[in-house]
Amino acid sequence: MAIEVRVPTILRSYTGGAKTVEGAGSTLTELIDDLDAKHNGLKGRLITAEGGLHRFVNIYVNDEDVRFLGALDAKLSDGDSITILPAVAGGALGFAAAAALLGR
Amino acid sequence: MARYESLLDALGGTPLVGLPRLSPAVPEGAPPVRLWAKLEDHNPTGSIKDRPAFFMVREAEESGHLRPGDTILEPTSGNTGIALAMVAKLRGYRLVCVMPENVSSERVQLLRMYGAEIIFSPAAGGSNQAVATAKQIAAEHPDWKMLFQYGNQANARAHYETTGPELLQDLPTITHFVAGLGTTGTLMGTGRFLKEKVEGIQIVAAEPRYGEVVYGLRNIDEGYVPELYDASVLDRRFSVGTRDAVLRTRQLVEVEGIFAGFSSGAILHAALAVAHDAVKNGKRADVAFVIADGGWKYLSTGAYGGTLNDAEDALEGQLWA
Numbered sequence: 001m002a003i004e005v006r007v008p009t010i011l012r013s014y015t016g017g018a019k020t021v022e023g024a025g026s027t028l029t030e031l032i033d034d035l036d037a038k039h040n041g042l043k044g045r046l047i048t049a050e051g052g053l054h055r056f057v058n059i060y061v062n063d064e065d066v067r068f069l070g071a072l073d074a075k076l077s078d079g080d081s082i083t084i085l086p087a088v089a090g091g092a093l094g095f096a097a098a099a100a101l102l103g104r
Numbered sequence: 105m106a107r108y109e110s111l112l113d114a115l116g117g118t119p120l121v122g123l124p125r126l127s128p129a130v131p132e133g134a135p136p137v138r139l140w141a142k143l144e145d146h147n148p149t150g151s152i153k154d155r156p157a158f159f160m161v162r163e164a165e166e167s168g169h170l171r172p173g174d175t176i177l178e179p180t181s182g183n184t185g186i187a188l189a190m191v192a193k194l195r196g197y198r199l200v201c202v203m204p205e206n207v208s209s210e211r212v213q214l215l216r217m218y219g220a221e222i223i224f225s226p227a228a229g230g231s232n233q234a235v236a237t238a239k240q241i242a243a244e245h246p247d248w249k250m251l252f253q254y255g256n257q258a259n260a261r262a263h264y265e266t267t268g269p270e271l272l273q274d275l276p277t278i279t280h281f282v283a284g285l286g287t288t289g290t291l292m293g294t295g296r297f298l299k300e301k302v303e304g305i306q307i308v309a310a311e312p313r314y315g316e317v318v319y320g321l322r323n324i325d326e327g328y329v330p331e332l333y334d335a336s337v338l339d340r341r342f343s344v345g346t347r348d349a350v351l352r353t354r355q356l357v358e359v360e361g362i363f364a365g366f367s368s369g370a371i372l373h374a375a376l377a378v379a380h381d382a383v384k385n386g387k388r389a390d391v392a393f394v395i396a397d398g399g400w401k402y403l404s405t406g407a408y409g410g411t412l413n414d415a416e417d418a419l420e421g422q423l424w425a
Contacts, residue, residue, distance in 0.1 A: 056327025065341035083343065085313065087327040
C-alpha cells in the first residue's frame with residue numbers, strides 16, 4: 001500500500017533531499033514508523049518524547065489536518081496524499097517579527 | 105439602518121448572500137445544501153480586519169494602554185495594518201507597520217495613503233531576518249505600543265460580539281461556519297459564540313499553504329502558533345494550496361459575481377469540501393463562509409487572468425492571504 005508523503009525543506013536532510021517519499025501503513029502511527037525505518041531520525045522530528053505530535057508540526061491527509069481526524073490514530077488508505085508542514089499560519093514573517101518584539 | 109454618525113459606526117452589519125450557483129446540487133428529495141457568503145469587504149476599509157482593529161484600539165484606550173498621540177507598532181502583512189491605519193487616523197494615533205516586503209504593492213500604497221509608516225522586513229532573508237529587523241525597532245523605540253493581534257483577546261472578542269451574532273441573526277439554520285486561519289481571531293471569536301448558541305455546529309478552518317520560500321524557517325522549532333489559537337473550537341482544518349485558492353477565487357467572480365481576494369477562494373474551497381460531504385451523507389447544510397476582502401488589492405499580481413499555472417507562478421513567494 002503506497003502513500004505519498006510531501007516533506008518540507010527543513011526535514012529533507014532525513015530523506016536525502018527528496019521532496020516526496022513513499023510510505024505504508026493503515027494509521028498515521030504506522031506510516032511514521034515505516035518512514036522512520038527508511039529515513040532514520042524522521043520520527044523524532046515529528047513526534048515528541050511523550051508520544052504526541054510536535055506542537056510546531058502540522059500533518060495533513062488529503063489537505064485536512066490530522067489533529068481533527070484522530071491525530072496519530074488517523075486512518076489512512078492507499079492513494080492518500082500526506083503533507084508535512086511546519087506550523088505557521090498566514091503572515092509567517094509577521095509572526096516571527098511579532099514574537100521577536102515580545103521577546104518570545 | 106443606512107445612516108451612521110461616523111465611518112467607525114458603519115463597522116460590521118455586513119450582508120450575508122446566498123450562492124445558488126456554487127452550492128452543490130442534491131439528489132431529488134434530499135435535504136438542501138446551501139452556501140452563504142458573508143461579505144466582509146463591505147467594511148469601512150474593505151476587509152474583515154476592521155472589526156479587530158477597532159476593538160483592539162478601543163480596548164487599549166479603555167485600559168489606558170493607549171494615550172492620545174501615541175505611536176502604535178504592529179507587525180502585519182496588510183489588511184490589519186490598513187484597518188488600524190484608518191482607526192488610528194480617526195482616533196489620533198501614529199501607526200508604524202512592520203511587514204514583509206513580499207506583499208502586493210496596493211497594500212503598501214493603501215497603508216501610506218491612510219498615513220501609516222512602513223518598515224519592511226526582507227522576504228529573502230526569511231524569518232530570522234524579520235526577527236532581527238523587529239528586535240532592532242523594538243530596542244530603538246521602547247515607548248511604541250503594540251496591540252499584537254496574534255495574542256490580543258480583543259481580536260477574538262470583536263468576532264464574538266459582532267460577526268457571530270450577525271450570522272446567527274441572518275442564518276438561524278446555520279450548520280457550518282468556515283473562515284481563514286491567520287491570527288485565528290475570526291474562528292476563535294465567531295466559533296465560540298456559535299458553539300454556545302447552535303447545537304452541533306461545525307467550525308471549519310481554511311489555512312493558506314504557501315510555497316516554502318515564504319516560510320523561510322530553518323527548523324521546526326522556529327514555528328509559531330498564535331496565542332489566541334484554541335484547537336477545541338475547531339472541528340476541521342484544511343490546508344489550501346495556491347492553485348485551489350486561485351481556482352475558487354475565479355469561480356466566485358465568474359459564477360456568483362463576487363470579486364474577492366485569494367484568501368476567500370481558499371475559504372470557499374474548504375466550504376465546498378464540507379458542503380459536498382453533507383450531500384454525500386444526505387444531510388441538510390447551511391454553510392456560511394467569510395469573504396475576507398475584495399480582489400482590488402491583488403490585481404497587480406496578475407493572478408486573475410491567464411492559466412492556473414501562470415497564476416501559481418505569479419503568486420509564488422507572495423503572501424496572498
